[in-house]
Amino acid sequence: MAAIATLKDLYETLSPGLPGVGAAGLDRLRADGYARFLAEGVPTPKVEGWKYTNLRDLAGISLAPARSAANSDGAPSAWDLPSVAPGKTHRLVFVDGVFNAALSAVGPLPEGVALDSLRGLIDASPAYAAEVLDRFPAPKADSGLRVGPNPGRGQTQGLVALNGAFLAEGAVLTVGEGVNLAQPVEVVFVATAADGTWHPRLLIDVAPGARVTVAEHHVSRGGGATFANIVTAIRVGEGATLRHAKFQEEAETALHLASITATVAASATYETFVLTTGARLARTDVQVRLEGSNASTRVSGAYGVDGNRHADFTSLIDHVSPNCTSREVVKGVIDGHGRAVFQGKIIVRPDAQKTDGHQLNRALLLSDTAEIDAKPELEIYADDVKCSHGATAGELDEDALFYLRARGIPADTARALLIAAFLDEVAEEIGDPALRAHATSRIQDRIGRLTGITVDAADLAVEE
Amino acid sequence: MLEIKNLHATVDGKEILKGINLTINPGEVHAIMGPNGSGKSTLSYVLAGRDGYEVTGGSVTFQGKDLLAMEAEERAAEGVFLAFQYPVEIPGVSNTTFLKTALNAVRKHRGLPELDAMQFLKLIRAKAKSLNMNDDMIKRAVNVGFSGGEKKRNDILQMAMLEPGFAILDETDSGLDIDALKLVADGVNSLRGPERSMLVITHYQRLLSYIVPDHVHVLAYGKIVRSGGKELALELEAKGYAEFGSPEAA
Numbered sequence: 001m002a003a004i005a006t007l008k009d010l011y012e013t014l015s016p017g018l019p020g021v022g023a024a025g026l027d028r029l030r031a032d033g034y035a036r037f038l039a040e041g042v043p044t045p046k047v048e049g050w051k052y053t054n055l056r057d058l059a060g061i062s063l064a065p066a067r068s069a070a071n072s073d074g075a076p077s078a079w080d081l082p083s084v085a086p087g088k089t090h091r092l093v094f095v096d097g098v099f100n101a102a103l104s105a106v107g108p109l110p111e112g113v114a115l116d117s118l119r120g121l122i123d124a125s126p127a128y129a130a131e132v133l134d135r136f137p138a139p140k141a142d143s144g145l146r147v148g149p150n151p152g153r154g155q156t157q158g159l160v161a162l163n164g165a166f167l168a169e170g171a172v173l174t175v176g177e178g179v180n181l182a183q184p185v186e187v188v189f190v191a192t193a194a195d196g197t198w199h200p201r202l203l204i205d206v207a208p209g210a211r212v213t214v215a216e217h218h219v220s221r222g223g224g225a226t227f228a229n230i231v232t233a234i235r236v237g238e239g240a241t242l243r244h245a246k247f248q249e250e251a252e253t254a255l256h257l258a259s260i261t262a263t264v265a266a267s268a269t270y271e272t273f274v275l276t277t278g279a280r281l282a283r284t285d286v287q288v289r290l291e292g293s294n295a296s297t298r299v300s301g302a303y304g305v306d307g308n309r310h311a312d313f314t315s316l317i318d319h320v321s322p323n324c325t326s327r328e329v330v331k332g333v334i335d336g337h338g339r340a341v342f343q344g345k346i347i348v349r350p351d352a353q354k355t356d357g358h359q360l361n362r363a364l365l366l367s368d369t370a371e372i373d374a375k376p377e378l379e380i381y382a383d384d385v386k387c388s389h390g391a392t393a394g395e396l397d398e399d400a401l402f403y404l405r406a407r408g409i410p411a412d413t414a415r416a417l418l419i420a421a422f423l424d425e426v427a428e429e430i431g432d433p434a435l436r437a438h439a440t441s442r443i444q445d446r447i448g449r450l451t452g453i454t455v456d457a458a459d460l461a462v463e464e
Numbered sequence: 465m466l467e468i469k470n471l472h473a474t475v476d477g478k479e480i481l482k483g484i485n486l487t488i489n490p491g492e493v494h495a496i497m498g499p500n501g502s503g504k505s506t507l508s509y510v511l512a513g514r515d516g517y518e519v520t521g522g523s524v525t526f527q528g529k530d531l532l533a534m535e536a537e538e539r540a541a542e543g544v545f546l547a548f549q550y551p552v553e554i555p556g557v558s559n560t561t562f563l564k565t566a567l568n569a570v571r572k573h574r575g576l577p578e579l580d581a582m583q584f585l586k587l588i589r590a591k592a593k594s595l596n597m598n599d600d601m602i603k604r605a606v607n608v609g610f611s612g613g614e615k616k617r618n619d620i621l622q623m624a625m626l627e628p629g630f631a632i633l634d635e636t637d638s639g640l641d642i643d644a645l646k647l648v649a650d651g652v653n654s655l656r657g658p659e660r661s662m663l664v665i666t667h668y669q670r671l672l673s674y675i676v677p678d679h680v681h682v683l684a685y686g687k688i689v690r691s692g693g694k695e696l697a698l699e700l701e702a703k704g705y706a707e708f709g710s711p712e713a714a
Contacts, residue, residue, distance in 0.1 A: 398515075403552040403606075406512050407566035407622055408540035408573070417565065421556025421605075 007037075010064035011165060018168050020122040025130025026167065033164025040158035052341040052373040053283055053312045057255060061227050065166050067096045067196025071222045076103055081188050082247065084215045084438040090115055091186045092171045097198020097228070099169060107183065112176020112210075115185060118201055121172050132172055132203060136233035137263060138164075160259050163199040163231040170201035177237070178209040184434060186215045189230075191223025191250055199229045204244070208237035208265070213432050214244045218278070220251035227255040234262035234270065238292060241269045243432040247442055250278035252309060259285045266292025266321070273430050275439055276303035276311045276332075277446040283312035283341075290317070290324040290352075300429035301330040302439070304446050305338035312341035317359075319352035319382075328359040331426045333419055333447075334370035345377040346387060353382050359389040364396065364422050366415075420447050465490045465527060465661045466630055472521035473510045480506040482686030483522070488630070491658040495672055496665045497697060498683035499705040504665045505549060507683070508634040511663075512546035513539050526630065540566075541573030545628035549635040551615040554606040559618065562606050563588060567625055591624045595651045613644030620651040631655070632663045637671035649674030669701035684708035 011034055020026045042058055043050040076095070081103075083089055092115065093103035099117035106115050122129040138160065171187045187202060206212055218228065228250070236242045248256055256279040264270045274284050288297045303311040317326045332340050342361045363372040376389040396418050404414035423443045430436035466488040473481040480503045488494050498504050510517045511524065513536035524531040531539060554562065568578040579587065592602050595617050607615050616636055623631055633652065637645055652675050656662070664675055672680070672694065680696040681688045682705075689708050690696070 397552075397554075399552045400554045402514050402536065403548065403554065404562070404566070405536040406514075406540055406546050406548075407562070408537050408570035408626065409562075409566050410537050410569060411535070413565065413569070414537075417557055417561070418554070421554065425556055 007063050010062065014064055014166065018166065019119050020126030020129060023126030023130060025134065026122065026126050029130060029133055030165055030167055033161045033167070036161035037158055037165055040161060043158055049314060049343065052343075052375075053281070053310065055281075057281060058227070061195075061225075061255070062197055063162060065097065065168070065198050067193040067198070067226075069194070070096065070192040071194040071224060076100075079190065079221045081190065082217045082219060082249070082438070082442075083186060084184055084245075084434045089184045089186045089215075091188060092117055093188045093190065094169065094200060095190050096193045096196050096223070096226070097169055097189070097200055110179055110181065112179045112207075113181055114172070114174045116172050118170035118172055118203070119168055122168070129172075132174070132205070133167070133201075135205060136203060136235060136261070138261075157259075159229055159257055160231050163201060163229050166199045167201060169198065170203070172203045173212070173214065174205045175207060175210040175212045175240075177207040179207070180211040181213075184213040184215055184432075186217065188217045188219070189228065191218075191220040191226040191228070191254060193226055194224040195226060197227045197229070199231070202230065202232040204232070204234045204242065206234075206236045206240045206242045209239045210237065211241045212243075213435065214242065215435060215438070216244075216246040218246070218248045218250050218256060220254060220278070223251050223254060225253045225255070226250070228257070230256075230258040232258065232260040234260065236262060236264045236268040236270045238265040239267045240265070243271045243430075243435060245273040245275070245430065245432075245435040245439065246284065247275045247438070248278055248282055248284070249275070249442065250282075252278065252280055252307065254279040256282040258283070259287075261287045261289075262297075263289045263291055264295040264297060267294045268292065269296050271298040271431050272300070273426075273435060273439060274301040274313065275442055276301065276305075276313065277442070279311075280308070281310045283314065286313075286315040288315075288317050288326070289320060290326065291320050293321040294323045295321065296325040297327075298429060298431065299326070299328040299330075300426050301332075302423050302426040302443060303330075303332035303340060304423075304443075305332070305340055306335035308337045310339045310341075312343075314341070314343040316345045316347070317357065319346070319348045319355045319357060322351060322353045322355070324352065325356040326358070327429075329426055329429050330360070331362045331364075331423055332372075333364045333366060333423065334372060335366040337367075337369045339371040340373075342372065342374045342376075342391070344375070344389065345379065346389070348378075348380040348382050348385050348387065350381045353384045355382060355385040355387065357385070357387040361389075361391040362422075363393040364419065365393060366396065366419075416447055420444060423447070466663075467525045468522070469524075470522035471510070471519065471524060473506060474518050474520055475506060475516065479520070480686055481510065484683075484686075484688055486681065486688065488661045488663065490661060491656075492679065493656065493662045493664060493675065493677045495677035495680045495697060496663060496683050496688075497667065497669075497680060497700055499708070500667065501685075502683045503686045504667075504683055505634055508546055508632045508663075508665055511539075511632055512536060512544065537569070538573070540626070540628075541570045543629035545623050545626060545631040547616070547619040547623060547631065547633045547636055549638055551607050551619050553608045553610075555608050557606050559602045559604060559606050560585070560588065563622060563625055566622070570626055588621075588625065592621055594654065595621050595624070596647060597621060611644075612639035613641070613647065616640060616644065616648045617651065620648055620655075624651070624655060629659065630661045630663070632665065633675075634665045635667065636664070637666055637668060645671065646674060669697045672697045682708060
């Protein structure tokens, strides 16, 4: 409880200085977040959804937003920040959780499109900012319908509540009805401090019939033991399409916890891809609610963990309405004492007839001490549905390895090729070409650092 | 070219090869025939350098070098090629990536310049055409969705690209119908030459009607028990392997 007592002091000290204080809507959202966090706290392994990911490391970290002096690698101009389409995106850049206008670049936007930093929006109109924030339903603590021994103990939303208590930084994208935003939107989070905590909120509101691509990048440029607690809230209106990807490549000393919640209306499409190759502990919770009929979602993820690192991909796909489709593919490579967690739940509610839901999780274990905990779950209450899930964990195929070596390919190159091929299949899940190409190149880069071998990404293309 | 002396090898602690002696000169094609379980595939894996096959005695010299001291990839680079009984499917790795990586690794080892993408494509297209393989097959993932005959032709394509000095064909006829067998044999025959030796491992005489050997050896229970010319294959086809005894007798 020591951490929480400290937090109370910090909250009381910090909250009067947050932007837009006094605006009724914002005050209410923050007070509510703080109260809910006090009630729920940091999730512990006693909570079902957190059984495999222990946040004990948070005990030594201040949960309130703060940062030490920047510890960055040279000048911002030399950071070489990632982009899915360099020079051709609308970008908001955040340094240690704080919006940085100088590094950001937003081009002329079509009518009906707005892209702002949350702080900027609050400064301009706290009431409007609160109204936008209110459009997004909070993630549900009770993830399923099942009445079990501990109903409602599945997921805890304490971290989302904590993020709400300190609402200030983040990005807000609204795309008006029928607008097709050709250039991708990017938000880039750069960790430079030796340590620090930030709670950014990303809001993406895609109106009916609109189309947009959004990429999140999380990187370190000299950053150390930083803690990012990111909440992304998404609405995809009727017939709209959002293609979203998150590339988490922070330093191996960072802590990264993220919640992505998307509500998808009738005939709309939401795609998301999550790359997890950085941080010593990273978890992304994805909740997709297929609210209208004929909605569809694709959720995919790739991760690579080694050393003593930990990566957790937890998802909930909630089929509320009939004729919706969902497809989830998550693959990862675990080396050293690395540990990965996959928890994937599909709920098919009683009205969601003709649901088509598929889920696949595959893990490649490169060492005897690597570990994967996989927990696929189907909870089906409708009778006319097609659902499947599969989970495998295995080692590199010895036959394939020998076949490659017998053709003169050195063992380490052969391993790199097989790992690249294994992960590249996930990138094939990504619909947007720019996101897919970036995912492939980041995967190759990570494998290059893991094995010391660079595989030419263009070479890997397989024609079916 | 290849000299095997008193070669002993074990798999999972069990002795499979019990003293093999064999000399293959440049340009010669030798066939090894024998009953199931005689050690034919073990011999091919031992020569190619597969992990899990422990050599407990004897020596293998290839072009004057100690073959057994080399890793599998080094043997391939030196010019030893194994055509697999069951070529492996590798999802996600295209044939072109696989072969370009292999060819350039081998060329580098042999002190030759690496080929760029254009040079490589030109070469593979020419070689594939002679094996009646289309562009589609060379772009697909290695052996994925290939028929038995296509897999074997793909192996022969690899052999044509890597230009080994010594090739081992391990039960290349298994799983092939007669048309596929002819295609594969034609591919192999086109690669015969005065500087290239081959070891053809087979259970049946059938293959040897298409790939005609200079010498035939019978391997039974870990030893070469008889050697002769190509007529020995016909004799074996007629009489079977019964006269070479059973594992208990060996």
